[in-house]
Amino acid sequence: MLKRVHFPTSLLPYLLVAPQVIITLVFFVWPASQAVYQSFLIEDAFGISTEFVWFENFAYLASDEQYLGSFGRTIFFSVCVAVLSMSAALVLAGFADRIVRGATTYRTLLIWPYAVAPVLAGALWVFMFNPTLGIFPYILEFVGIDWNHYLNGSHAMMLVIFAAAWKQIAYNFLFYLAAMQSIPRSLIEAAAIDGAGPVRRFWDHIFPLVSPTTFFLLVINAVYAFFDTFGIIHAVTQGGPANATTILVYKVYNDGFVGLDLGGSAAQSVILMILVIAMTVVQFRYVERKVEY
Amino acid sequence: MIENRPILNMISHAVLILGVVIVALPIWITFVAATHDPVRMTQAPIPMLPGGYFWENFTQTLFGGGLSGTESAPVWRMLLNSMMMALMISFGKIAISLLSAFAIVYFKFPFRMGFFWLIFITLMLPVEVRILPTFQVIADLGMLNSYWGLSIPLIASATATFMFRQVFLTIPDEMLESARIDGAGPLRFFWDILIPLSRTNIAALFVILFIYGWNQYLWPLLITTETDMTTIVMSIKQMLEAAEQSPQWNIIMMTALLAMIPPVFVVVAMQRLFVQGLTETDK
Amino acid sequence: MTLSKVLFAGTAALAVCATAAAAQTEISWWHAMGGTNGERVNKIAADFNASQDEYVVVPTYKGNYTETMTAAVAAFRANEQPHLVQVFEVGTATMMAAKGAIYPIEQMMADAGEPFDGSAYLPAVVSYYQTPDGQLLSMPFNSSTPVLWYNADALKAAGASVPETWDEVKTTAQALVDNGMECGFSFGWQSWVMIENFSAWHDLALGTQENGFTGFDTEFTFNNEKVAARLQEIADMQEDKLFVYGGRRGDSLPMFTNGECGMWMNSSAYYGSMVAQAEFEFGQAMLPLDTSVASAPQNSIIGGATLWALQGHESDEYKGLAKFMTYLSSADVQAWWHQETGYVPITTAAAELSAQQGFYETNPGTDTAIKQLSLNTPTANSRGLRFGNFVQIRDVINEEMEALWAGNITAAEALDNAAERGNALLRKFERTAK
DSSP, X not given: OOOSSOBOOOSHHHHHHHHHHHHHIIIIIHHHHHHHHHTTEEEOTTSSSEEEOTTHHHHHHHHOHHHHHHHHHHHHHHHHXXXXXXXXXXXXXXXXXXXXXXXXXXXXXXXXXXXXXXXXXXXXXXXHHOTTTOHHHHHHHHTTOOOOTTTOHHHHHHXXXXXXXHHHHHHHHHHHHHHHXXXXXXXXXXXXXXXXXXXXXXXXXXXXXXXXXXXXXHHHHHHIIIIITHHHHHHHTXXXXXXXXXXXXXXXXXXXXXXXXXXXXXXXXXHHHHHHHHHHHHHHHHHHHHHHO | OOSXXXXXHHHHHHHHHHHHHHHHHHHXXXXXXXXXXXTGGGXXXXXXXXXXXXXXXXXXXXXXXXXXXXXXXXXXXXXXXXXXXXXXXXHHHHHHHHHHHHHHHHBOOTTHHHHHHHXXXXXXXXXXXXXXXXXXXXXXXXXXXXXXXXXXXXXXXXXXXXXXXXXXXXXXXXXXXXXXXXXXXXXXXXXXXXXXXXXXXXXXXXXXXXXXXXXXXXXXXXXXXXXXXXXXXXXHHHHHTOTTSOOOHHHHHHXXXXXXXXXXXXXHHTHHHHHHHHHHHXX | OHHHHHHHOOSHHHHHHHHHHHTSEEEEEXXXXXXXXXXXXXXXXXXXXXXXXXXXXXXXXXXXXXXHHHHHHHHHHTTOOOSEEEEEGGGHHHHHHOTTTEEOHHHHHHHTTOOOOGGGBOHHHHGGGBOTTOOBOSEEEEEEOEEEEEEHHHHHHHTOOOOSBHHHHHHHHHHHHHTTOSEEEEESSHIIIIIIIHHHHTTOOSBHHHHTTSOSOOOBOOOSHHHHHHHHHHHHHGGGTSBOOOOSTTTTHHHHHTTSEEEEEEEGGXXXXXXXXXXXXXXXXXOOBOTTTOSSOOOOOOEEEEEEEESSSOHHXXXXXXXXXXXXXXXXXXXXXXXXXXXXXXXXXXXHHHHHTTHHHHSTTTTHHHHHHTSSOOOTTTSOOOOTTHHHHHHHHHHHHHHHHTTSSOHHHHHHHHHHHHHHHHHHHHHHOO
């Protein structure tokens, strides 16, 4: 936590933390506490009539099947995105690691989707999968699949998973490649001399050695899928059809921003905040142990 | 290379090329769509090869009427706004995070842990879920339609502080001891030792934050009411949602291409530092 | 705003603008018109600004309908609201209930001493936005109504005629599919077209209290046998591809313009897109009649958006706003807007002017929307609807209808679910609207 060797107490550390603390208080803690207060209210959009209702908004959520259902969907979505993008990245990194020449070129070619805005990524995928115009439904028709993500909830879910995973492959690939390249060559050579083939070496030696990276990426990808995919869902399916792709963050946005149900949306924000803080503490503990040890 | 297996090498290249194709396909389609006329893009199946309208779309987008619906805020102006916003978020966040991480790691002072947790609860929670109260704060402070309003609320997050803290913790204590023997004060130590040592991390963070800032959509839409504050990503969304008309894909995709250039350039140009900076802290 | 201006108005161009604008009273207008319609909005504002030198109308694009409305709400809460904001028709109840926030148009015009003649407006267009005693609350701007779009070439090839009843829709769809088309018909904006307009067209009530016009304690009644029977038959038609669902809003437009579906029910305002994209002869006809429900059609209801004035500005500024409203509803502007966009004109004079100019002769079918809207004097069931939280309720209806098309539930179940969930949202709204 703190360096054993440190500077003596003075005014300086307060000045150093001041900018961040002030910004956090004004632009995070204050609005967040407003959200907590709002979660106890039922009010009209313009804030003209307000009624204090204690936990009624929360009780409503607890009895709302749509809301409870979105928990399961969020987890399913997050796991799929993480597994899909990480395994694709792992395979690509595994092959790129083998290659002496050209690895950097491949890296350059694989890295750029990271820079694409989620809204835009969503728009691109919708465009490619448009049931009438898109190139993929056109191809899928030849294998007898009638693609229609407007009607079919599974299609819609697959589409948002693809779009979300696609954006994250680049990031995962970078980490895996760097992790693999830092494995001492001598270790792999020793395994090769023992007669282990490339596939065996990958599974028995490389994969276990990059497991800290895997764990780290799992956390990052889960967080990404939980919170940062809002733009993708918004652009691709808007939560439909029949709520098939409504995940938690999207529901907060949709109820508050679109439906103008500020109390209900704030209550969902509060639940999310509690969730986030819990996750942060867990993640923090883990990283902390790793560093001190 | 451990052993020479030509077939496996070929397979490796084949898999990687396939990967590149899959990853790059949406971008290719963006490019293709930007080279056709609007009507062609509404006819199934959409083309896979570029058409002959690249320059027409390009000039229309960049110089005339392409970004219709805005009071013709020119594209350069939107690019400038996006650039300002992305840079202010990147530099602002890096600056405040370096300072606070330094204080938390290298000083012992009352309420240190209190400040620490105060900063860390902000980790990860996206702006979208607290957007309306945040808007009110910005409005009360008179920061609507300003670069400050665009950037500062997005700086209020702990990820960068968290990362610098990890970096500082891995720096050997001997560094500080020898610096003190040389008579260096805290600020001197910070500037001459810590900053150079975290160079790659700063670079990596810069890449992440630049892209984060550049790609913001909902926040700028809410707090800008003057057209000369429009950002480029906003304008794409606007063109996508023309009421009761089908979108003009050629112009949208051309704008998308233009909007992609700066962040892609940043990522590609800084990829080596980006990877180093991120992976070293994790180790 | 002023602080930031001082800080950041770095360029000379901005400084020049600021001084030029200072002499005139500025009126802010937030709108949701992207694309080419956005350019037309700018032209209207620019023309008004050029027509006099006291006021400057400044239009600002604020995202799609929901984003624009939320931006206005957020701005109002922060006391930064615009003078005028464009709100879609389903937001009407929310706006209307916010008495301290809105400035009813008719009252604003009266307070500003600007003449206003309510009888000049098309009843079917303005009735949606009037109080029960006929006061106009907001100014209709872009209004449309659903019509039946058909692919004339495909109908001809299949030897079918343009359907006037739902039975004929089925036979025509069958003929189209038999002739090799991938789908008979589709529609978009399903709640608006298939529930709200179907009910109005057949003079059925959507909810109690005159569709919510006379009280917030309204409850949905659209879950009746007549609507259910119609939807169930459509769902059953999916089996032979007579009907194919293609998504919410206008997502199914490419199915029609690419010749997959021979008929499409959606807003008349897609006229511009049709002209640009359809490579076949197309036409628009009135919505089909369900002969088992009614013997003759009533009238259809409108969709689109209106302009709401917001409270909290100087009276001098409202004077300018009132003048702008007069300009906006003048026959010339309305006729131009109508002919350019396909939205219906809001005044009788503008419709007559368009006829005089020969617009309907050179563009056959473009008067279908007006004819359909003014077919009869609107009844309590057909003048519109006023339900709170209707943005969310439409989502609920979308969800349930999608479950129906996917074959998970029957039409009666879908409508019952939608009504039940919708009623819960209505009760929630009732508590906030006093």
